[in-house]
Amino acid sequence: MTGKGSKTRLSPSQRLALAAPYGWIVLFLIAPFVLIAKISLSRPATARPPYEPVFDLTDGFARFLEKLSSLSLDAYRGLANDSIYVDSYLSSLVIAAVATFFTLLLAYPFALALARAPQRVRPMLIGFAVAPFWTSFLIRVYAWIALLKDEGLINHALKALGLIDAPLPMFATSGAVVVGIVYSYLPFMLLPLYASIERQDATLREAAADLGATPWRAFWAVTFPLSREGIIAGSLLVFIPAVGEFVIPDLLGGSDTLMIGRTLWNDFFANRDWPAASAAAIVLLALLSAPLLFYERLRLKEEERR
Amino acid sequence: MTEALLSICNVSKRFGAVTALDDVSLDVGAGEFFALLGPSGCGKTTLMRAVAGFETPDAGRISLAGRDLAGEPPYRRPVNMMFQSYALFPHLDVAGNIGFGLKQQGRSRAEIESRVEELLRIMQMSGLGARKIEQLSGGQKQRVALARALAPGPSLLLLDEPLGALDRQLREDTQFQLKDIQRRLNTSFVIVTHDQDEALALADRIAVMRAGRIEQVGAPAKIYRRPRTRFVAGFVGQTNMIDGVIENGSGDWFVAPFGRISVASCNLAAGAKATLSVRPENIEIMRGDSIGGILGVVDDVAFRGESTLLRVRVNASEPLLVSSTKGENLAKDDVVTLHIAPDAGTLFAEDR
């Protein structure tokens, strides 16, 4: 067993085993980010690929230097000046934060009830709770269109019950996007919460009751604080990807619902502006870097504990 | 201790087909150190949890200071429990744990602080209030658990196997501390344990339980010297169980396989089968062969410091265990004579 500070040396066969996944990750995951950075410093062009300069291995050193000097921060400047981008970033952060909050609000009682359910039915209940996650994301978001539209089921039911006269405009709003995010990402919040609550020692609640805490107070004094890790992990698992969501705002949001994922997509596919899209991606990553690092640290700390 | 503090009357509890408590009744006085002693599965833990409020009896009444506790949830009972696993809150420090019950009572911050200080002093842990639970040793955790349960000032404290998790040396030290604290605070302690040494050493009175019933209640000395049932005789302390038959002649006799023993008069009929329980220290042993005693041969000698435990083969299927303070001169295969005085043992009828 090696000490905490020293690094293990790998045997040749271990190196071989690691080569495939490691190589794959470097080639298709890590290196591309360098590419994105590079393209974000390029200019759009009507060519294939639609940006310049394009580095070529056959270039001589002089040509290389020439291309290097033609890199610029134009794309970034364009982003900063474009109000759509600035608004998209802000709006994405806000919508993702609101959605994360509501996801937590909905998932917590559910996770609590799951953790307190009788032992024998628990695996089954969890299986059912997570099953929708395995079905198509797209389909589940699409189902909400049918529910939220003016002539959709919810409005229809409310009208039939006589609660409203005119349909409530729920579709094509930021609210619909929040609902969509909450619905789609619920399992991501549910599982860490459940795991964290389930892990708690059952006698702690008894001890709290014995010392005079009603169930309500015991929850806030003992159960909730101890589930902090699950709350943080779940919130990160929802917030970070939600900021860059594309499908949900595109299907459920209105034309004034700005989210960065959608804006980036449009710039890339509709406007063929690769440098702008790349710059947008880099800025998005920069914005998310704090929560991302926090998430990675959480994972590493969890690993340490084993 | 005139009126009982805790009164348990005819309490029964079943879990499915298993009867955990069968018509159990007992009283605990104010300021008393009481022990519930018995093997696992005897119902002692169920009874304790019923008093704390975590189990509801199917029948019977539990009252504290005259007040019926039926229907009262645990957080409203003036009873506190020290859990076997301690159940310390990992997200609170030592002071936070000890003050938890006080906070629930709504006391002021100043009050809580001073009471926590006081308890830390009693537990000889002054200055450790800010420690994290995970940094504490086993003995320290136990003291924090005890302090936490005592802080709200309950009139009755339940302790679930309080010394079980400690190593032997720590256990003996803690025993004295526990008794000391109990006397000083004059709180009633009820400990639940399977360890008879613990019960004998700590308790003012012991209730020996088996299969959901109380076999005997009494002071340690009485339970040891005058066990009421076979089970109590065998469970508490070592004993020799000798099967035989009663013979009434001039005086009562107990006929064992190895000879006749004169016994104090009993109300068993002549010819009745019975068992005589005799503690090793109550059998006299002498070297050589003398009249009127039980002849035997030493099989094994175990020197124990202040006494010697000898295993003596007699004319019976089982050897007799004899404890002697002068037996160190004896060795294996020595011929000895044993003597059992009429009041040395306790007779039990066969079906007990």
Add this chain to the structure above:
Amino acid sequence: MKAGARSLAHWSALALGFLFLYGPIVILVVMSFNASRLVAVWGGFSTKWYYALLSDEQMLNAARTSLVAAALSAAFATMNGLLAALALARFGRFKTRTLFFSAIHAPLVLPEVVLGLSLLLCFVALGIDRGLATLVVAHATFTMCFAAVVILAALRECDMTLEEAAMDLGATPAQAFVKITLPLIAPSIASAYLLAFTLSLDDLVIASFATGPGATTLPMRIYSQVRLGVSPEVNAISTLLLGFVALALALSAFAMRGRSRAA
């Protein structure tokens, strides 16, 4: 006693939670059998939308592409994921382990548009024409991470002393792993494959970036139809997809149950 009321609260929370989760799905399935195009009007039970699907060439091709891509990419993902999990669980603290660990866990949270964009740019830089091959590679990349996490969890639960016993009896570490541990974690390898498969099958964003003409996936096809509004045909294909996944889940749950009973 209060406990009863609390139990009721718990069961209500569960009921409401499941209602929220499954409500939209159930409605979708019901609507796929609705003869009427309109959502709010029930026009009678009908399977005509399913028939319409069968004659929709583009939809069928897209379904075929998706299934092939899912099967292939999941295979790559599971293999890579297994090796990655092995390295993380058993190779100790090797150099650059932290980087590798973070890279493996990153796709779990990164926004899909970022992942898709990076993969596309990678293909362009390598000069590879986009098509089925790039689709498979892209899917294998982002699902590998999920597979690795699942298998890693199983490896950690594994009792090392079994492998040690095997080595004590003469097996090399590699043999011990293959003969003892691998069979024990087989269920999670299977569920890692299933997870990678369904993730690939469902994916829209990364596929849009990474695939090329002639290799349109089912979600891409559905998406282009959905942009035009609620379509009953989409309800039908959705129900079929849901049914397919539900069947796969049920089969795997059945297989796992049988296994754990035997264990």
